[in-house]
Amino acid sequence: MTHGEPNPLESPVGAGRRFPPSAEFTAQANAHPELQAWAAADRLGFWADQARQLLSWGTDFTEVLDWSAAPVAHWFGDGRLNACYNAVDRHVEAGHGDRVALHFEGEPGDTRTITYAELQREVSRAANALVALGVQTGDRVAIYLPMIPEAVIAMLACARIGAVHSVVFGGFSAEALRTRIADAQAVLVITADGGFRRGSATALKPAVDEAVGSPAGAVGPVDGADHRGTTARNVLVVRRTGQDIAWTPGRDVWWHEALEAASDVHEPVLVGSEHPLFILYTSGTTGKPKGIFHTTGGYLTQCAYTHLNVFDLKAETDVFWCTADVGWVTGHSYVVYGPLVNGATQVIYEGTPDTPTKGRWWDIVSKYGVTILYTAPTAIRTCMKWGEDIPGGYDLSSLRLLGSVGEPINPEAWTWYRRVIGGDRTPVVDTWWQTETGAIMISPLPGISSGKPGSAQTPLPGIAADVVDEEAHPVANGSGGYLVLTEPWPAMLRGIWGDPQRYADTYWSRFPGIYFAGDGAKKDADGDIWLLGRVDDVMNVSGHRLSTTEIESALVSHPMVAEAAVVGASDETTGQAVVAFVILRAEYLDRADEIGEGADVAATLRAHVTKEIGPIAKPRTILVVNELPKTRSGKIMRRLLRDVAEHRTVGDVTTLADSSVMDLISEGLHTPPPT
Numbered sequence: 001m002t003h004g005e006p007n008p009l010e011s012p013v014g015a016g017r018r019f020p021p022s023a024e025f026t027a028q029a030n031a032h033p034e035l036q037a038w039a040a041a042d043r044l045g046f047w048a049d050q051a052r053q054l055l056s057w058g059t060d061f062t063e064v065l066d067w068s069a070a071p072v073a074h075w076f077g078d079g080r081l082n083a084c085y086n087a088v089d090r091h092v093e094a095g096h097g098d099r100v101a102l103h104f105e106g107e108p109g110d111t112r113t114i115t116y117a118e119l120q121r122e123v124s125r126a127a128n129a130l131v132a133l134g135v136q137t138g139d140r141v142a143i144y145l146p147m148i149p150e151a152v153i154a155m156l157a158c159a160r161i162g163a164v165h166s167v168v169f170g171g172f173s174a175e176a177l178r179t180r181i182a183d184a185q186a187v188l189v190i191t192a193d194g195g196f197r198r199g200s201a202t203a204l205k206p207a208v209d210e211a212v213g214s215p216a217g218a219v220g221p222v223d224g225a226d227h228r229g230t231t232a233r234n235v236l237v238v239r240r241t242g243q244d245i246a247w248t249p250g251r252d253v254w255w256h257e258a259l260e261a262a263s264d265v266h267e268p269v270l271v272g273s274e275h276p277l278f279i280l281y282t283s284g285t286t287g288k289p290k291g292i293f294h295t296t297g298g299y300l301t302q303c304a305y306t307h308l309n310v311f312d313l314k315a316e317t318d319v320f321w322c323t324a325d326v327g328w329v330t331g332h333s334y335v336v337y338g339p340l341v342n343g344a345t346q347v348i349y350e351g352t353p354d355t356p357t358k359g360r361w362w363d364i365v366s367k368y369g370v371t372i373l374y375t376a377p378t379a380i381r382t383c384m385k386w387g388e389d390i391p392g393g394y395d396l397s398s399l400r401l402l403g404s405v406g407e408p409i410n411p412e413a414w415t416w417y418r419r420v421i422g423g424d425r426t427p428v429v430d431t432w433w434q435t436e437t438g439a440i441m442i443s444p445l446p447g448i449s450s451g452k453p454g455s456a457q458t459p460l461p462g463i464a465a466d467v468v469d470e471e472a473h474p475v476a477n478g479s480g481g482y483l484v485l486t487e488p489w490p491a492m493l494r495g496i497w498g499d500p501q502r503y504a505d506t507y508w509s510r511f512p513g514i515y516f517a518g519d520g521a522k523k524d525a526d527g528d529i530w531l532l533g534r535v536d537d538v539m540n541v542s543g544h545r546l547s548t549t550e551i552e553s554a555l556v557s558h559p560m561v562a563e564a565a566v567v568g569a570s571d572e573t574t575g576q577a578v579v580a581f582v583i584l585r586a587e588y589l590d591r592a593d594e595i596g597e598g599a600d601v602a603a604t605l606r607a608h609v610t611k612e613i614g615p616i617a618k619p620r621t622i623l624v625v626n627e628l629p630k631t632r633s634g635k636i637m638r639r640l641l642r643d644v645a646e647h648r649t650v651g652d653v654t655t656l657a658d659s660s661v662m663d664l665i666s667e668g669l670h671t672p673p674p675t
């Protein structure tokens with residue numbers, strides 16, 4: 001194990017409390033106890049049935065899984081389908097055109113209701129507009145948008161023509177956007193003038209201008225080298241805020257003008273089941289984000305299957321709300337593909353939970369009669385902090401199921417969520433999965449499982465997961481180890497874009513032949529799985545994955561910084577928080593002394609990280625130190641820095657090259673941390 005991991009043998013708090021499903025819930029539940037036996041008896045047959053029941057195929061498949069090119073899987077390989085047709089058109093054809101697909105709530109209070117029939121027309125226009133801009137099947141398109149309907153429409157329009165979308169979260173910086181455009185060699189960027197956040201209009205277009213940075217119409221080199229974002233020929237701009245923006249004629253095109261000019265009829269392009277659907281960049285253990293890519297048939301099958309069974313979706317009556325941004329995988333699988341393939345009605349909301357008041361989410365739940373809510377533990381803990389009087393002031397009786405994702409949910413937050421938000425009546429599903437897994441892998445099944453606060457419980461029917469020791473042997477109940485996936489699954493990533501070797505090394509080399517998720521886990525006495533956090537250099541801040549190395553690289557790219565070490569320290573609200581230890585270059589040291597507590601240094605470096613990566617990566621605390629604890633081989637011992645950051649007694653220092661370093665660091669911390 002590497003430094004900084006939680007101790008997988010620590011016994012989880014609150015184990016033992018059970019919340020059996022009510023008889024009423026069980027009676028109407030989608031998930032049936034036979035699912036497990038069926039999948040166990042014939043796993044591939046089970047998935048083939050799911051694929052055929054849940055999706056519409058243009059050409060049926062004859063082979064379920066081809067694992068001969070492991071670790072790259074082919075699911076339903078000779079089948080052909082279109083993701084957008086499955087998410088939109090077929091519902092209209094089935095007579096559900098008037099069903100609401102999206103209830104959009106803008107942060108300023110503007111709203112839009114989009115039915116499936118309207119969505120079909122909008123997506124068709126957008127697809128035609130993309131084609132008019134020269135986007136072809138297989139081309140990559142970067143999407144950098146706020147949480148507005150156009151984000152969903154843009155993704156579906158790409159899928160409709162077989163172009164591969166690469167959504168970049170709107171909170172990422174120009175620099176982060178640039179590297180993602182360049183890595184995927186995107187030919188088009190879809191963005192907006194801006195969006196609304198915390199009561200004001202924020203800008204997006206300037207970041208795109210900086211990232212693309214090319215003369216109008218230029219087509220960049222295609223050698224894979226770092227060539228700014230110049231592969232993007234055009235920028236398609238949604239008008240959201242109406243603010244003034246710079247305009248590059250010939251390159252920039254207004255979304256509304258392009259769509260107005262386009263026909264609202266478009267024939268979806270059938271693609272092979274293994275045709276790439278999207279790339280989504282995520283943080284790994286090294287500085288360079290990984291372009292995780294997913295393909296079509298297997299991904300959609302598992303999204304639809306999990307959305308139906310884990311959330312017990314009833315398309316006719318439920319109102320589903322997943323609070324994730326489409327910039328993350330949760331937004332891909334449970335805002336766009338899962339719910340729409342299942343023909344659900346859902347809510348999307350542009351802004352933050354506390355604008356204009358801390359009751360905004362609960363206002364939305366009661367306004368739209370949300371029945372299923374899916375969010376992250378960090379949001380739940382924030383609401384706990386604000387107090388239960390706030391949700392208590394709203395009618396939340398429409399809710400019938402609650403979900404959690406993104407990080408381990410502590411039993412206190414789980415029970416609060418169920419009691420205060422779920423009125424002591426709703427099942428709570430704690431769903432474990434990753435960008436790489438594409439869809440939910442481990443979760444209780446509502447109506448079947450007895451809820452166990454803090455535990456994601458069991459692999460879903462059709463999924464093979466285990467907890468193993470260093471030698472890949474499954475651990476006994478009551479013991480901890482590493483979470484692994486022992487059989488390929490339909491929604492699994494097909495690789496890291498452009499880097500097959502890194503894919504094999506990252507996920508398949510720790511335990512040859514099985515997928516290593518990077519998480520520590522424990523099996524309790526019942527064999528239920530408890531997730532215990534990452535065992536690598538990946539942090540989880542507010543449910544967002546951040547790489548310690550990536551933030552360290554950003555810090556040392558500032559001329560002031562000689563060396564940096566970043567750790568994720570536990571934080572009551574955000575799960576973990578970024579704490580950075582930096583050594584300044586000699587020429588800046590005098591200045592740092594002048595500044596006293598180093599507050600300006602911290603502010604400068606926080607701004608720098610925001611510029612390099614984005615506000616989500618900005619350190620909560622920056623500590624200026626003279627030394628960093630290193631082993632004799634020069635490896636920074638982040639474990640010790642975590643002890644300091646979490647105000648613990650510093651652990652074993654015997655492997656340090658210079659054991660007095662930790663005393664110096666601890667002493668330096670008596671002054672209040674500059675934040």
Ligand code: WTA
Pocket residue numbers: 282328329330404405406407408409430431432433434435436456517518519531532533534540543544545
């Ligand atoms: C963590 C988000 C505990 C885990 C869907 C995983 C969780 C990483 C849970 C993936 C959960 C996600 N309990 N930990 N229910 N869900 N994680 O790629 O460390 O943004 O490896 O995908 O989040 O984060 P990602």
